[in-house]
Amino acid sequence: MKFFNNHAEDLTRLELPSSDFNKVRKLLHDYCGIYIQEGKEALVKARMLKRIRHLKLRGFKEYLDFMDSDESGAEFLALVDVLTTNKTSFFRESQHFEFLREEVLPNTRQRDLKWWSAGCSSGEEPVSCAITWLEEQPDYGSGSLKILATDIAQSMLQIGKSGIYAAEKLHGIPGFVVNKYFSKLPETPPSYRLDPAVRKMISYARLNLKESWPMKGPFHVIMCRNVMIYFNRQTQEELVSRFHRLLEPGGYLFLGHSESMQGNSSRFRNIRPAVYQKIR
Incomplete structure (x- = not known):
């Protein structure tokens, strides 16, 4: 258990490279039109980390390589799921x-x-x-x-x-x-x-x-x-x-x-x- 706690703490200290941030922005925009603005690096990082932890990977590059090699496309769709905002409520507005x-x-x-x-x-x-x-x-x-x-x-x-x-x-x-x-x-x-x-x-x-x-x-x-x-x-x-x-x-x-x-x-x-x- 201690290993995984340390692993999780190490991940939070990682910086999301601007090249990886821009790659994810482009992938999402090309796929479904959603435009992630500059300055949203922290949000994208936090949501990508959900998938990295789930897959027990070690960082952003390893995750993006994994996603690129997934011929089924399932991991890309999983990333789309976590990147899209799903705030809602009954009788909203x-x-x-x-x-x-x-x-x-x-x-x-x-x-x-x-x-x-x-x-x-x-x-x-x-x-x-x-x-x-x-x-x-x-x-x-x-x-x-x-x-x-x-x-x-x-x-x-x-x-x-x-x-x-x-x-x-x-x-x-x-x-x-x-x-x-x-x-x-x-x-x-x-x-x-x-x-x-x-x-x-x-x-x-x-x-x-x-x-x-x-x-x-x-x-x-x-x-x-x-x-x-x-x-x-x-x-x-x-x-x-x-x-x-x-x-x-x-x-x-x-x-x-x-x-x-x-x-x-x-x-x-x-x-x-x-x-x-x-x-x-």
């Missing part, structure tokens, strides 16, 4: 869910809907969408909702598919919602399983937003919140154009509150902070 409830859903009586959560992380966003829709059904009648939930991080998708969340993830959700849509599991530490009625509304799939998209629209709602901040302006504009093509006329695109439309404003109407409606 709650004003968006209030807008869905008060403005969007009242105009969808009897309709079968398709929504897309692009960059869904571990599933909190699509689950929040599904619960919002279910809570309004007594008022708005029949119809159905299918949600496509995509992300590049396979490890996050596995959590979403399992429908099992640690108890702390549910903090802030009203108690009646937790009791209605989650069941506590007999485990330590405590965790909760999402109700099957919600889970069956959501289809999870791995998707690199920079590559071709196999799904077909039209979608009534697309959420791509707090994702585009990791892309450069050109990639952001390309993504918004592709979202536009998959939205139905009058459909809604939700971005994060720190994100903007970037060059596509003539085809969308900004109706709420970070909420856009397709106009043509």
Whole structure:
């Protein structure tokens, strides 16, 4: 045990060479469009060290050589997983869910809907969408909702598919919602399983937003919140154009509150902070 503790301490003292930092930045940008800015060496170092420790390697060069020699590509995808940011929570940016409830859903009586959560992380966003829709059904009648939930991080998708969340993830959700849509599991530490009625509304799939998209629209709602901040302006504009093509006329695109439309404003109407409606 002492050897591994010393090994871990030695790794933290390693410096990430600028050539290795730039190599990783380029690999990630070329693969999925995510742009790591200068000055993020500490973040990249910390996340690469997770993989180095997992593989019991001795440093950055040995790790990158290992990744380059892995013909399966599995280690590169594992690196993508740890480098991508997966901060999320249920009903995050709650004003968006209030807008869905008060403005969007009242105009969808009897309709079968398709929504897309692009960059869904571990599933909190699509689950929040599904619960919002279910809570309004007594008022708005029949119809159905299918949600496509995509992300590049396979490890996050596995959590979403399992429908099992640690108890702390549910903090802030009203108690009646937790009791209605989650069941506590007999485990330590405590965790909760999402109700099957919600889970069956959501289809999870791995998707690199920079590559071709196999799904077909039209979608009534697309959420791509707090994702585009990791892309450069050109990639952001390309993504918004592709979202536009998959939205139905009058459909809604939700971005994060720190994100903007970037060059596509003539085809969308900004109706709420970070909420856009397709106009043509």
